[in-house]
Every structure is written in C-alpha cells, then in structure tokens.
Amino acid sequence: MxxxxxxxxxxxxxxxxxxxxxxxxxxxxxxxxxxxxxxxxxxxxxxxxxxxxxxxxxxxxxxxxxxxxxLSTRLSEYASQHLMEVIPNMADQSDIYRPTRLGEMYSQLFDDEWSEAFEAFKSKTEDDDDGIAPDILYILQDLLMNIFEFCKDQSKSQKLYIEDSLAIAIGLKEQQELFNQTPSEKSQEVSEEGKTDTDKSDSSQKDPAQEPEKEDKHSEGKDYRKSVIYPTIDRYAGDFRKAAAFTSAKTKSTLFIASELPFLIPDETVRADVRVLTYVRKCVELCWYMCIQDPPVVIVSPKQGQLVDKALFSFHGRFGKIVALCVWPALLLHENGPVMCKGYVLPEERNRHR
Structure with missing residues (x-):
C-alpha cells in the first residue's frame, strides 16, 4: 500500500x-x-x-x-563525483576550470596572447629566416615550459601545506613541525610524493644511523597520510584549492613576474611590454589551473631531432619530418593521457638532408 x-x-x-x-x-x-x-x-x-x-x-x-x-541525495552526489573523476567531460559544466574548458583556453592563448607577444619581440629584433624567427619561437616556448614547471612546484607545495594545516587542525600533526621544516625539507617531501614504491624502498635502504634525529622528527607528522582520514583531508584540500584557484593564480603570476621573469627576459624594455606581460600572466594563470587538476593536466614538448608525431603536433611555417624546434607544446588530459589540444613544431628544412 x-x-x-x-x-x-x-x-x-x-x-x-x-x-x-x-x-x-x-x-x-x-x-x-x-x-x-x-x-x-x-x-x-x-x-x-x-x-x-x-x-x-x-x-x-x-x-x-x-x-x-x-540517502538519495548522497548517492546522487557520489555518482556525480565518480563520473567527474572517471570521465572529465562529464564534469560540472559550471566549473570554469574543468579540463575541457582548459583545452579551449589553451588553444585561445596561442591564437591571441602568443601572437601578440610574438609581434612584440619581432618589433625589437631583426626579421630573418623568411619571417619565421626561430629565436623568438624558442623564447616564447621556453617561457611557457618554465612557467609550467614553476606552477607545478608551487602547486605541490601548496597542496602539502594545506594538507598539513588540516592535519594540525584535527590534531594529527604538531604545529611546530610545519614551521620548523626548512625549504629543502619541504621540497624533498614534495618530490617524494611522486616517487614509486621501488624508489621509496631504495631510499629507505640508507643507513638509519646517519640521520636518526631527523627521521624521528618527521615520522610522526607524515604518518597521517597513511591514516584512514587522509582521503578526506586530500579531498577537502583539493576542493579548497579549486575554490581559491582564481586568487592563487593571480598571486602566483605576480610572484613569477617578480622573481623569475627577469632571468628569462633580461631586456627590461621587452619585459615591460604590455603584450609580453599579458602573455606571461595568461600562461601562469592557465598553467596553475592545469596543475591543480586531479590528476594534473600536462604539456609535452618534443626534442630537437625527433620525428614529428602528427598525432600530437601540427606544422608551423613549413613541412618536414624532423623536429627543429617546438613552437607550442601539446596538451594532454593527464600523464600519457588523451590529447586535449595539439601543439605546433617547426620542422627542419628538407634540403638539409639532401
């Protein structure tokens, strides 16, 4: 009834x-x-x-x-979250940082800001090589690769810091440990996150008598990542990072321009050009959104002398079989994942091999 x-x-x-x-x-x-x-x-x-x-x-x-x-609501939320994790295209359409949207932003960045930055460099250098300007192509590509590595390191550090802060809040880690870590120790902890079990077992074979105090000092604080509550900490840390992504991207952009850009572009006149600064800011912001994904979106760049992989790259300026220079890296959904946006390569001139 x-x-x-x-x-x-x-x-x-x-x-x-x-x-x-x-x-x-x-x-x-x-x-x-x-x-x-x-x-x-x-x-x-x-x-x-x-x-x-x-x-x-x-x-x-x-x-x-x-x-x-x-119970129906919880089941629906779990199913939705599972779909977003397994099938990124099924992600919440209101999320402006979803992977499919990042692919569109990446392609637009090359069409708009990259082209403007190219013209900014070209106006301050002599035009050669039939207008292809390989030196400028290298500078712009090198900027993007350095920015991506910068964002990747910053993202890992931020993730660990937020997780440690949450662990402190619930009493799984001592606050003293978080502030007593030196930058080298934090970077080592970041690198250990990506190690395989074999790598970790090899590093654990070192003589424990060499650094007994250091091991005792941090073993208790790191144990919370092996506890049953860690998946919850990891999930909420990820949610917070996404919620604060816009603000983080702006602050990381300012940090990169102040600390890294002068070494990559020594010429102050070129560095101060609004077109170059806009390109750098857009690259930092987009790379930051890529790096906070789970798993992170990645870019791949071929090396000089490799065969052109037409599944990943299109030709820029001329056709050929051998890579002379990567103009724009390809964008993958994750490490060894499907292609979200093809890149561009400048191949070697054919007459060089005749």
Whole structure:
C-alpha cells in the first residue's frame, strides 16, 4: 500500500462512548457524525488508532521519508563525483576550470596572447629566416615550459601545506613541525610524493644511523597520510584549492613576474611590454589551473631531432619530418593521457638532408 494513499485514507471518526477523536485506515470514507451506527468502523476494512498514536505514526513516517531523501541525495552526489573523476567531460559544466574548458583556453592563448607577444619581440629584433624567427619561437616556448614547471612546484607545495594545516587542525600533526621544516625539507617531501614504491624502498635502504634525529622528527607528522582520514583531508584540500584557484593564480603570476621573469627576459624594455606581460600572466594563470587538476593536466614538448608525431603536433611555417624546434607544446588530459589540444613544431628544412 502506498504511504501517501495510506495517509489519505486516515479518516477522523467519533467514539460514541468517550466523545474523543480517533482515526481509522480503510478503503471507504466515513463521514464525521454523531450517529454511533454511522461512525462505527468496519473492523475488516479499518484500523482505529488514538490521536496520539496517529501523530507518532506521522512523525516516524516523516523521519523515514527524510532519511530516504538524504540517502538519495548522497548517492546522487557520489555518482556525480565518480563520473567527474572517471570521465572529465562529464564534469560540472559550471566549473570554469574543468579540463575541457582548459583545452579551449589553451588553444585561445596561442591564437591571441602568443601572437601578440610574438609581434612584440619581432618589433625589437631583426626579421630573418623568411619571417619565421626561430629565436623568438624558442623564447616564447621556453617561457611557457618554465612557467609550467614553476606552477607545478608551487602547486605541490601548496597542496602539502594545506594538507598539513588540516592535519594540525584535527590534531594529527604538531604545529611546530610545519614551521620548523626548512625549504629543502619541504621540497624533498614534495618530490617524494611522486616517487614509486621501488624508489621509496631504495631510499629507505640508507643507513638509519646517519640521520636518526631527523627521521624521528618527521615520522610522526607524515604518518597521517597513511591514516584512514587522509582521503578526506586530500579531498577537502583539493576542493579548497579549486575554490581559491582564481586568487592563487593571480598571486602566483605576480610572484613569477617578480622573481623569475627577469632571468628569462633580461631586456627590461621587452619585459615591460604590455603584450609580453599579458602573455606571461595568461600562461601562469592557465598553467596553475592545469596543475591543480586531479590528476594534473600536462604539456609535452618534443626534442630537437625527433620525428614529428602528427598525432600530437601540427606544422608551423613549413613541412618536414624532423623536429627543429617546438613552437607550442601539446596538451594532454593527464600523464600519457588523451590529447586535449595539439601543439605546433617547426620542422627542419628538407634540403638539409639532401
């Protein structure tokens, strides 16, 4: 019997002896009247209960319905999260940092900001090699690769810091440990995140007597990553990083321009060009969004002398079989994953091999 129809069939009748309201469940509707013969329910078709019991039944039914609704919502959220993890194209369409959207932004970056930056460099150098300007192509590609590595390192450090902070908040790590770590120790912890089990076992074969104090100092703090609560810490750290991605991208862009860009572009006039700065800012922001994905989106660049992989790269300027220079790296969904956006290569001139 359906629950809503059951409630609909609860009818108020009057007890002729006590003049108190009672309720009956049945197939027929009994009119409310003072006539005992009309109000007397048929025991074969009705169940008579007291008002207090009826209210208790209503309350329990409402509780059960709420539990069912909550469980349905949780199941729906879990299924949605699983789809987003397994099939990135099924990600929340409102997420502007989803991988498919990053592929579109990456392609647009090459069409717009890269072209403007190329013209900025070209106006300050002599035009040669039929307008292809391989030196400028190398500078722009080298900028992107350095920016990506910068964002990758910054992203790993941020992830570890947020996880450590959450572990401190719930008492799994001492606050003193977080601030006592030297930059070299933090970078070592970042690098160890990407090691395989074999690499870790090889490093663990070192003489433990060499650094006993250091091992004791950090073993307790790192153990929380082996606990059952770590997946929850990891998930909430990832959610926070995505929620703060816009702000983080802006701050990392400012940091890169101040600390790294002067070494990559020594010429202050070129470095101050608004077209070059816009290209750098857009590269940092986009690379940051790539690196906070789980798993991270990656870019790949071929080396000089390799055969052109037409599945990953298109030709720029001329055709050929051997890579002379990578103009624009290819974008992959993850390490060894499917291609999201093809890159461009400048091949060697054919007459060089004749």
């Amino acid at each position: 359906d629950q809503s129809s059951t409630l609909h069939r609860l009818q108020i009748i009057w007890d002729s002896d006590s003049d108190t309201e009672q309720y009956s469940v049945g197939k027929q509707t009994v009119a409310k009247t003072s006539d005992p013969e009309l109000t007397k329910p048929d025991v074969h078709q009705h169940i008579t209960v007291k008002r207090l019991d009826f209210y208790k039944m209503q309350y329990k039914l409402k509780e059960k319905n709420q539990e069912i609704e909550d």
